[in-house]
Amino acid sequence: MCEAAVAENLARDPVCGMKVDPEVGKPQATHAGETFHFCCQRCCDRFAADPDAFLGERPAPEPMPEGTLYTCPMDPEIVQEGPGDCPICGMALEPMGPPPADAGPNPELVDFKRRLWVGAPLALAVLILAMGPMVGLPVREALGHRLASWLEFALAAPVVLWCAAPFFKRGWASIKNRSPNMWTLIALGVGAAFGFSAVATISPGLFPPAFREADGSVGVYFEAAAVIIVLVLIGQVMELKARERTSGAIRALMDLAPKTARRLHDGREEDVPLAEIVVGDRIRVRPGEAIPVDGVVEEGASAVDESLLTGEPVPVAKALGDPLTGGALNGTGSLIMQAEKVGADTMLAHIVDLVATAQRSRAPIQNVADRVAGWFTPAVVGVAVLAFVVWGVIGPDPALAHALVAGVSVLIIACPCALGLATPMSIMVATGRGAKGGVLIRDAEALERLAGVDALVVDKTGTLTEGRPALTGVEVVAGESRKNLLRAAASLERGSEHPLAEAIVVGAEAEGLALVEVTDFAARTGAGVTGKVDGRAVALGSAELLAEIGADAGPLDQVAAARRDQGETVMFAAIDGKLAGLIAVADPIKNSATEALAELQAMGLRIVMATGDDARTANAVAAKLGLQEVHANVSPEGKAKIIADLRGAGLSVAMAGDGVNDAPALAAADVGVAMGAGSDVAIESAGVTLVKGDLRGVARAVKLSRATMRNIRQNLTFAFVYNGLGVPVAAGVLYPVFGLLLSPMIAAAAMSLSSVSVISNALRLRTRRL
Numbered sequence: 221m222c223e224a225a226v227a228e229n230l231a232r233d234p235v236c237g238m239k240v241d242p243e244v245g246k247p248q249a250t251h252a253g254e255t256f257h258f259c260c261q262r263c264c265d266r267f268a269a270d271p272d273a274f275l276g277e278r279p280a281p282e283p284m285p286e287g288t289l290y291t292c293p294m295d296p297e298i299v300q301e302g303p304g305d306c307p308i309c310g311m312a313l314e315p316m317g318p319p320p321a322d323a324g325p326n327p328e329l330v331d332f333k334r335r336l337w338v339g340a341p342l343a344l345a346v347l348i349l350a351m352g353p354m355v356g357l358p359v360r361e362a363l364g365h366r367l368a369s370w371l372e373f374a375l376a377a378p379v380v381l382w383c384a385a386p387f388f389k390r391g392w393a394s395i396k397n398r399s400p401n402m403w404t405l406i407a408l409g410v411g412a413a414f415g416f417s418a419v420a421t422i423s424p425g426l427f428p429p430a431f432r433e434a435d436g437s438v439g440v441y442f443e444a445a446a447v448i449i450v451l452v453l454i455g456q457v458m459e460l461k462a463r464e465r466t467s468g469a470i471r472a473l474m475d476l477a478p479k480t481a482r483r484l485h486d487g488r489e490e491d492v493p494l495a496e497i498v499v500g501d502r503i504r505v506r507p508g509e510a511i512p513v514d515g516v517v518e519e520g521a522s523a524v525d526e527s528l529l530t531g532e533p534v535p536v537a538k539a540l541g542d543p544l545t546g547g548a549l550n551g552t553g554s555l556i557m558q559a560e561k562v563g564a565d566t567m568l569a570h571i572v573d574l575v576a577t578a579q580r581s582r583a584p585i586q587n588v589a590d591r592v593a594g595w596f597t598p599a600v601v602g603v604a605v606l607a608f609v610v611w612g613v614i615g616p617d618p619a620l621a622h623a624l625v626a627g628v629s630v631l632i633i634a635c636p637c638a639l640g641l642a643t644p645m646s647i648m649v650a651t652g653r654g655a656k657g658g659v660l661i662r663d664a665e666a667l668e669r670l671a672g673v674d675a676l677v678v679d680k681t682g683t684l685t686e687g688r689p690a691l692t693g694v695e696v697v698a699g700e701s702r703k704n705l706l707r708a709a710a711s712l713e714r715g716s717e718h719p720l721a722e723a724i725v726v727g728a729e730a731e732g733l734a735l736v737e738v739t740d741f742a743a744r745t746g747a748g749v750t751g752k753v754d755g756r757a758v759a760l761g762s763a764e765l766l767a768e769i770g771a772d773a774g775p776l777d778q779v780a781a782a783r784r785d786q787g788e789t790v791m792f793a794a795i796d797g798k799l800a801g802l803i804a805v806a807d808p809i810k811n812s813a814t815e816a817l818a819e820l821q822a823m824g825l826r827i828v829m830a831t832g833d834d835a836r837t838a839n840a841v842a843a844k845l846g847l848q849e850v851h852a853n854v855s856p857e858g859k860a861k862i863i864a865d866l867r868g869a870g871l872s873v874a875m876a877g878d879g880v881n882d883a884p885a886l887a888a889a890d891v892g893v894a895m896g897a898g899s900d901v902a903i904e905s906a907g908v909t910l911v912k913g914d915l916r917g918v919a920r921a922v923k924l925s926r927a928t929m930r931n932i933r934q935n936l937t938f939a940f941v942y943n944g945l946g947v948p949v950a951a952g953v954l955y956p957v958f959g960l961l962l963s964p965m966i967a968a969a970a971m972s973l974s975s976v977s978v979i980s981n982a983l984r985l986r987t988r989r990l
Contacts, residue, residue, distance in 0.1 A: 290314060303327070306393070329460040331386075336453040339383035343446035346375045350443035369421040369440050376442035380414045384449040400597035406452060408601070409631035414445040416624055444628065455975045476547030477568055481512035484556065497562050505544075505555040513546045514561035514568075522553025526912070567911070600947065604630040607951040622952075625961060629950035633943075633970055642935035645982035650928040657990045658911040659921045666907030670891045670925035672872045676820060676918065677863055677885065679877035680831035680841055683895055683915065684817075685807040689720050691727025692788055695779050696801035703733060705801050708753045709760050709793055711735040716749055720789060723805045748791060759794045760803070766792050771799050787840030809844060816915035817845055823922060826871070830859045830885070859885035876918055893918055920990035927988050935978045942974045 290313035292298045292306035304313050312328040349363075349372050363371065391407025394400055417440035480491045484502040497503065497513055505511055511524065523535035526548040535551055538544060544557050547568040563569065604627040611623035647664045654661050661667050681687050696702050710728030713721035714735055728735065741751040748761010750769070759765055763773040771794035773780075780790040780802055788806040792799065817827055828849040831838050838852035851862055859875075863885055866873045875889035886892030893908045910917035955961050 305389075326460055329457065332453055332457050332460065335383040335386075336450065336457055339379040339446070339450050339453060342375050342379050343443075343450040346372050346379075346443045346446045349375070350440075369417075369442075372440060372442040373418060373421045376414065376417075376446040379446040379449050380410060383453065384410060387449070387452060400601070404597055405600060405631045406448075408604075409628045410445050410448055412624065412631075413441040413448070413628045416440075417442045417445065441625070441628070444625075458976055458979060476510060477566075478510045478512050482506070495563070497559055499559055499562060501559045503557050503559060505550045505557060507550060507552050507554060509550050511544045511546050511548045511550060511557070513559045514566045515544050515557040515559045517542045517544060517555055518558050519556040520554050522555050523551040525549040525551065596943070600630060603947055603951060604628075611952060622961065626950065626952045629961075630947055633946040633950040642939050642978055643932050645979055646928055646931045646935060646985060649982050649985040650924055650931075653985055653988055653990075654921065654924050657920050657924070658917055659924060659990070660909040660911065661921075662907045662909070666891055667925050667928055669872065670874060670908060670921060671929040673825065673874040673891060673922065674871040675826040675828060675866050675873045677828045677830050677859070677866070677873060677875045677889065678915070679859075679885075680829055680833060680838060681807055683876055684813045684829070684841060684845060685809050687807065689723040689789070689805045689807045691723050691730075691803070692806045693783065693804040694801060695776060695804070697775065697799055700795075700800045702801075703731070705793055705795075706731070706803070707733045707735065708756070708758045708795065709791075709803055711738055711753050712741070712749055712751050712758050712760055714738070715741045715751070716743055720791070720805045721749075724803060756796055760791050763792055766794050766799065769794060770797050773799055773802075775799060776802050784836045785840055787837050787844065789837065809841060810914065812914050812916050814845055816919055817847065819916070819919045820922070823919065825922070828862065828866070830854045830862050856884045860888040863888045874918075876915065893921065923990050924985075924988065927985060931982060931985055935981055938977060938981075939974065942970075946970060946974075 289299055289301060290303050291300075292313055298306050298313070300313065306313060349368055387403055388407050388411070390403035391411075394404045395407075420440050477494060479494060481494055481497050481501075482489055482504045483492050483497065484504055489504060494512055502518065503512060503515070505522075507522070517538050517540055519540070521537070521539040524538050524544065525535045526545060538555065544555070545568070546561075546566045561567070564573075607630050608623040608627035611626045612620050615622045615626075643664075647667065650667060651661045651664075678684060694702050694706050696705055706724075706728050710725045710733065713724045715738055725735070736754060738751040738753055741749065743749045744761065744765060747765040747768075748759065750757070750759045750765075752758065757769075759769055759771070763777075766773045771792075773792040776792065776799065780792070783790050783802075783804045786806070787809075788804040791803050791805070793801050793803060821827060826849070827847055828851070829838065829842055829847050830851045832854055833852060835850075835852035838850050842848075842850045851858070854862065859877075863873050863875060867890070872890045874891040874893055875885045876893040876895065877886055886894060891907045893910065895910055895914075908921050910921070952961050
């Protein structure tokens with residue numbers, strides 16, 4: 221059990237190894253003036269009950285293991301190096317991260333299948349012996365009650381004592397650690413049925429008349445114990461298979477990267493293991509091959525299919541200098557690339573890690589199920605005892621035999637396995653489905669919050685626009701040559717690092733203009749640049765800059781205003797102190813932005829643009845996109861304040877951005893959505909990352925989150941209703957009216973069916989259209 225309370229200066233819990241961070245809402249309590257933080261609520265509760273004893277038993281902290289970490293699906297605070305069993309519930313631990321590359325079949329699944337194959341025929345034989353007379357097979361009468369009971373005992377014993385051994389182990393662990401769960405109920409129910417029947421077979425004379433049938437024999441329930449175990453095994457096998465299918469998303473992503481790469485070295489080409497590729501290596505990617513690592517195109521051109529990473533079905537054209545993402549599929553062209561990110565640094569490795577982490581995370585709604593499960597199991601045991609007492613006192617003969625059936629049925633049908641599966645199964649399936657659609661969910665809490673978002677704040681540059689300004693126009697005064705002006709401006713701007721300067725240089729080179737060296741270059745912050753080109757003084761920038769050198773930009777004011785109204789940025793140019801013209805640059809709106817915003821608005825989201833650009837440019841972009849709420853000239857802190865104001869108005873807010881300046885707003889929002897092509901700071905600040913920097917991914921993410929929360933609510937409703945109705949029926953409330961007393965076998969079948977229903981409902985998310 222996770223027993224250690226931990227003080228503020230302790231980084232990890234010494235038993236389970238979980239990080240203990242006071243800033244992330246860990247349970248805490250105060251004792252003797254000192255604040256203690258805990259890895260889990262269970263530790264906090266034990267500390268509150270007896271602080272001195274708890275602290276006195278605290279072991280010394282142990283270092284966090286370095287190997288593959290495993291955790292328990294039911295008790296995620298348990299973490300250890302390597303596989304094993306959970307010390308709380310006894311379940312087999314599962315890998316925390318992506319499955320090891322050499323991982324074979326799930327050993328627990330293999331073991332349970334073996335136990336099922338052994339137990340199923342034995343349980344069937346016991347069932348025929350016990351229930352044969354009901355279907356016209358008088359086997360029991362032919363053998364006689366005594367011999368038939370011994371034969372049932374011999375057949376049921378291997379099922380209960382060997383096939384069910386893992387369940388009893390888990391049940392005992394739950395009792396020993398005072399953490400009752402579904403295994404507690406199974407162990408008690410099956411143990412009671414089998415133990416009673418074994419004693420009745422070996423020493424029937426020990427039982428009083430209240431346990432005897434009309435012929436004086438004592439009824440046995442070997443068939444109930446054996447069939448219950450087989451049904452539980454079937455449920456466990458189905459659950460483990462479902463978990464394997466949910467982790468199939470991770471395996472599919474891991475399989476995207478090839479095992480080898482064709483490296484170019486010293487004029488030779490050789491296939492080498494992917495692990496040997498280092499940054500800077502040149503790699504040939506032949507037609508139809510997967511891109512091995514992240515990098516850029518050095519030679520060649522091709523269309524690359526990135527759909528398994530981005531969710532976009534249209535291949536993307538790649539040429540010299542274009543980025544390549546490991547795992548994408550090359551088309552018909554041959555490429556030579558240079559490796560820039562390898563191993564754990566690649567986008568694919570980052571995606572795999574995010575998906576694995578998200579699948580282990582817990583949504584806040586899971587706390588509801590946890591709280592219910594905390595009191596549910598003890599309550600069920602109480603109901604089972606009450607049912608036994610009531611049936612034993614007022615039930616028909618044999619009263620105690622009926623009481624045993626009722627008590628066991630209550631224990632079995634009330635197994636909260638459906639309740640425990642309701643949330644994590646949906647989260648696991650949804651995060652895997654999101655990864656296939658280019659939507660990376662950091663954790664389950666982000667997924668849940670996104671489903672309730674009312675407003676979306678979007679940055680302009682890089683989110684609504686391409687983030688790559690392009691030359692859109694050159695206007696000249698009478699007597700000036702357009703090409704000469706563009707050549708002079710591009711030559712001047714080649715010395716500047718401003719994004720607008722790059723757009724002018726690229727535009728001039730695209731027209732085949734030869735740029736020349738510049739002398740006396742000077743950059744004036746916020747105003748523009750000056751220098752000499754071919755011996756002539758050239759200035760490029762604002763009207764104020766031209767005024768300083770004696771040039772009047774007035775003749776082009778109306779032209780400039782018209783271009784600004786179209787969302788373009790205008791720079792005036794002067795040569796030898798006289799106005800020569802203007803150059804216009806614009807950041808093109810993404811082709812998908814209009815469609816994405818319309819879809820988001822149709823989903824009921826309030827869209828707000830917040831940008832650091834000037835109001836005229838921002839309003840022009842907003843008008844083209846049909847946006848009504850625009851905030852321009854906004855600082856990074858201003859964006860965070862806009863979000864705070866919206867939240868203060870009672871709205872749940874998401875923020876979509878891609879730049880370093882968006883990080884404060886991403887962190888301040890209920891959910892931050894980072895565009896995958898953005899800065900690392902923005903991605904680290906966000907709860908959702910879009911592999912492709914496309915607002916349609918936000919719509920996909922919202923659809924996925926809403927579908928997931930709807931799926932979880934369906935699962936929880938089914939689990940609550942099932943247990944709410946099943947327990948009274950099993951206790952016998954229908955007997956006075958209908959004469960119906962539920963058999964433990966039927967209770968076990970119903971219990972397994974509830975789990976299968978929850979699993980099947982969660983798996984529907986795999987085929988959800990985004």
